[in-house]
Amino acid sequence: MASDSTFLTHHSMIHSNSSAMGETGALTVDLVVTSPPYPMIQMWDDMFVGQDPEIAESLDRGLGNRAFERMHALLDEVWDECFRVMKSGAILCVNIGDATRSINGEFALYSNHARILSHLLKTGFTILPEILWRKQTNAPNKFMGSGMLPGGAYVTLEHEFILIARKGGKRTFAGDEKAHRQNSAYFWEERNTWFSDVWMDLKGARQEIGDANLRQRSAAFPFELPYRLINMYSAKGDTVLDPFGGMGTTLLAAMACARHSVAYEADLDLCHAFSPDIHAFPGLANQRLEERLARHKDFILKRFEDKGAFRYKNTHYGFPVMTNQEKALVFDRLVSLSKTGDDSFQAVHCPGGETKDSQDWDEYFSSDPKTPPKARATKKSDKDPKPPAQAGLFD
Numbered sequence: 001m002a003s004d005s006t007f008l009t010h011h012s013m014i015h016s017n018s019s020a021m022g023e024t025g026a027l028t029v030d031l032v033v034t035s036p037p038y039p040m041i042q043m044w045d046d047m048f049v050g051q052d053p054e055i056a057e058s059l060d061r062g063l064g065n066r067a068f069e070r071m072h073a074l075l076d077e078v079w080d081e082c083f084r085v086m087k088s089g090a091i092l093c094v095n096i097g098d099a100t101r102s103i104n105g106e107f108a109l110y111s112n113h114a115r116i117l118s119h120l121l122k123t124g125f126t127i128l129p130e131i132l133w134r135k136q137t138n139a140p141n142k143f144m145g146s147g148m149l150p151g152g153a154y155v156t157l158e159h160e161f162i163l164i165a166r167k168g169g170k171r172t173f174a175g176d177e178k179a180h181r182q183n184s185a186y187f188w189e190e191r192n193t194w195f196s197d198v199w200m201d202l203k204g205a206r207q208e209i210g211d212a213n214l215r216q217r218s219a220a221f222p223f224e225l226p227y228r229l230i231n232m233y234s235a236k237g238d239t240v241l242d243p244f245g246g247m248g249t250t251l252l253a254a255m256a257c258a259r260h261s262v263a264y265e266a267d268l269d270l271c272h273a274f275s276p277d278i279h280a281f282p283g284l285a286n287q288r289l290e291e292r293l294a295r296h297k298d299f300i301l302k303r304f305e306d307k308g309a310f311r312y313k314n315t316h317y318g319f320p321v322m323t324n325q326e327k328a329l330v331f332d333r334l335v336s337l338s339k340t341g342d343d344s345f346q347a348v349h350c351p352g353g354e355t356k357d358s359q360d361w362d363e364y365f366s367s368d369p370k371t372p373p374k375a376r377a378t379k380k381s382d383k384d385p386k387p388p389a390q391a392g393l394f395d
């Protein structure tokens with residue numbers, strides 16, 4: 001039972017095709033974070049053919065564009081269904097990579113991101129600026145085509161897109177939601193990284209949970225990807241949907257961020273593979289919060305040395321923050337996780353928890369933000385705490 005300031009969130013993985021998400025009511029979802037199977041990437045051919053056998057015929061006959069279009073027609077049904085279940089003002093984030101493929105000896109790019117954007121527009125979504133993230137690879141075969149001879153070589157595909165679209169106008173926050181939004185603020189310096197249009201630091205890393213074969217089959221995205229998007233585009237207590245659930249990375253990120261979540265997955269094995277360690281996961285999720293706090297303190301110390309005192313104080317932790325908007329920011333620790341059904345879980349969260357800061361920050365504040373640095377005399381190395389390494393689970 002949750003008590004006092006603790007509160008509950010619910011998380012479930014539903015075994016079903018997400019072209020009809022009957023369990024999810026219209027206008028109930030605050031955020032969609034997902035990554036579909038990528039059309040024209042061979043590993044997904046069988047999945048598409050299973051839903052539309054004509055795709056196999058098109059591929060066999062060398063009709064690449066036709067196969068591409070039929071694969072996207074299947075995804076279109078899911079985007080339309082997302083539109084139905086999303087609230088007005090809710091955001092849809094789609095992680096997608098383009099594909100290259102030779103059909104009948106003809107090499108071509110199949111631009112999945114462009115095709116999805118064009119359908120989202122038709123559905124009625126408003127398209128927002130997108131993020132590109134760099135998937136670094138040292139593979140020697142990353143270069144394609146005629147090597148060092150001009151005219152027949154092709155540039156590498158080492159990035160993926162996070163397409164971002166909104167249903168209707170800007171979301172409005174009323175009643176309790178206003179306070180939840182304030183508490184769900186992220187740090188100014190996180191904003192500067194997260195809201196940049198190119199992410200260089202995800203590195204294609206995978207979360208190390210579960211069976212390696214299944215993980216490969218699901219093509220799970222890095223935990224940090226849904227974790228950031230959930231923090232960027234939702235408030236605590238919101239409901240996050242992933243219509244292509246895979247290994248459930250979005251659900252795990254939602255648990256760590258104190259949002260409700262639901263995912264759909266057509267592959268029964270993957271569905272059942274979603275089984276976070278209810279004893280270990282809370283500690284790992286909280287490690288990410290500790291890491292964010294440590295990084296913020298590191299940022300404060302450096303900034304104080306360079307620019308002087310701060311004007312704003314965070315109400316919960318007592319440390320300085322850059323803006324008025326970060327004053328109510330408080331992280332909700334994951335206290336416990338329990339199984340409530342075959343593929344469903346309940347999480348208990350506590351705002352702040354044991355993360356209250358004991359350091360005395362008084363000398364870091366000034367009502368005049370232009371106050372010159374006081375800390376010049378203090379050797380930086382004496383004060384500079386090293387943030388802990390990123391939680392191993394999410395590397």
Ligand SMILES: C[S@@+](CC[C@H](N)C(=O)[O-])C[C@H]1O[C@@H](n2cnc3c(N)ncnc32)[C@H](O)[C@@H]1O
Nearest residue numbers: 017018036037220221244246247248249265266
């Ligand atoms: C790229 S993976 C998603 C990986 C996921 N983001 C993760 O981190 O584990 C796409 C998943 O969508 C599932 N899938 C494909 N079509 C589907 C559909 N129509 N409904 C539900 N799931 C589907 C596939 O089985 C696959 O697991």
